Amino acid sequence: LRQALALHRFPAFCAALVGGSTLLQIPVQTSLQLLLHAFSSHHLNTRVIRTVSRFLAALVSASISFRLLNRIPPGSASSTINLPMTDLVICKTGSFDAPPEDDSLEVDQATLEAKSLSRADLAGRTIDLTLFAVMRALDVALSSVLERTKAASPSPRLEAAMKGTPITLFCLSAATIMHAWFYSPARLPQTYNRWISAAAELDRRLLLALRHARYGTWTYGKETGMAPLLGSMCRDYGLPEERGDPAKTIPIPCELVHMGRGKSCEKHALVRFWKGWLFAAKMYTPLQCIVSAFLGAFIAFFYYGVCLSRTRLGPKLFASKTVTPQMWDSGLCVLGGCLFCGTSILFEHQRRRLEILLFVLPRAAATWLPRRYLPEHRWKEHLVFAVSAATVITAAQESPRRVRGVLGKVLSEVLTP
Numbered sequence: 001l002r003q004a005l006a007l008h009r010f011p012a013f014c015a016a017l018v019g020g021s022t023l024l025q026i027p028v029q030t031s032l033q034l035l036l037h038a039f040s041s042h043h044l045n046t047r048v049i050r051t052v053s054r055f056l057a058a059l060v061s062a063s064i065s066f067r068l069l070n071r072i073p074p075g076s077a078s079s080t081i082n083l084p085m086t087d088l089v090i091c092k093t094g095s096f097d098a099p100p101e102d103d104s105l106e107v108d109q110a111t112l113e114a115k116s117l118s119r120a121d122l123a124g125r126t127i128d129l130t131l132f133a134v135m136r137a138l139d140v141a142l143s144s145v146l147e148r149t150k151a152a153s154p155s156p157r158l159e160a161a162m163k164g165t166p167i168t169l170f171c172l173s174a175a176t177i178m179h180a181w182f183y184s185p186a187r188l189p190q191t192y193n194r195w196i197s198a199a200a201e202l203d204r205r206l207l208l209a210l211r212h213a214r215y216g217t218w219t220y221g222k223e224t225g226m227a228p229l230l231g232s233m234c235r236d237y238g239l240p241e242e243r244g245d246p247a248k249t250i251p252i253p254c255e256l257v258h259m260g261r262g263k264s265c266e267k268h269a270l271v272r273f274w275k276g277w278l279f280a281a282k283m284y285t286p287l288q289c290i291v292s293a294f295l296g297a298f299i300a301f302f303y304y305g306v307c308l309s310r311t312r313l314g315p316k317l318f319a320s321k322t323v324t325p326q327m328w329d330s331g332l333c334v335l336g337g338c339l340f341c342g343t344s345i346l347f348e349h350q351r352r353r354l355e356i357l358l359f360v361l362p363r364a365a366a367t368w369l370p371r372r373y374l375p376e377h378r379w380k381e382h383l384v385f386a387v388s389a390a391t392v393i394t395a396a397q398e399s400p401r402r403v404r405g406v407l408g409k410v411l412s413e414v415l416t417p
Contacts, residue, residue: 020061
């Protein structure tokens, strides 16, 4: 309890953000009115002054709360554990370790040594929260513009675009996250990596084979010493070991991808839907079975998308000389599954689609940014967070319906007198 109530913890951050946004409004508004009266003799719009005062109060509060959350108490930095760069580094080293990820976004060791810093000293611990605030602020701004445009000139095309945009954005966001989980897991939070791994139930050897194919160390038609990787998997699932040898079997059969669940890709997709539904049902059934169906479909569509790409549909659309089996298994089949799984959002109610989208968008955006960066650049994140949070809080006070979803309801309850 003592740690939870510390100034650099989330409860203190929330108290400073919400409390400051409320308490600072009156002194900010009074100061603003005095300044305007001193420099202008024109009549002042009370509503504009109130809105600006709310924004400035929220801006100051967001800035203070950001500093609190990034404050590191003396002695805690030295005890910070340096987390592994990928979720597989923690495993024992061996012949078939995951190939190195593309860490061009991360601060390299030479830079750290030149600046006498350790990875524990790097900034970025609030990057997920900042991106969440940014996406919410963008939603407030864009939805306001679209509503005004719709009111000024109603259009069936605009209406259709507004309904279809969340689906498209979710498909792209889901594809980005799943692609990062496969090939660049360090770009996702470790808790998110573990959750996806638990839901996917993908044999680690198959995951490693796909990563090696991506980075060129797994090649069809060549002896690369990788045969034992999937050979052991074939043995475990009752298949001939040569079916897992890329030098002899081109491409690796989908039966191995199904991990002992038969040859039929459709049957495997149904099994995956059922297992995904059961996985989600442990958390969501008391509330809503449709959520479980959505997650079950997400997993099933991913696996079926992989099968469609590499064996069922892809080779029929493209000649094997144009798109080779190596090209399918080095990334295209995974990309197909990543894109297809996003269509599972259609299982959700329309009013819930936006809420789910706003949940995954910040995580997708985080994969394009470094998770940790040099402390000298923290001011950029500080500025972006403060402006975004102030925008959302001001909108929640001025017009609560502009902040959509559960967050809007919570802020309306907390901020509205």
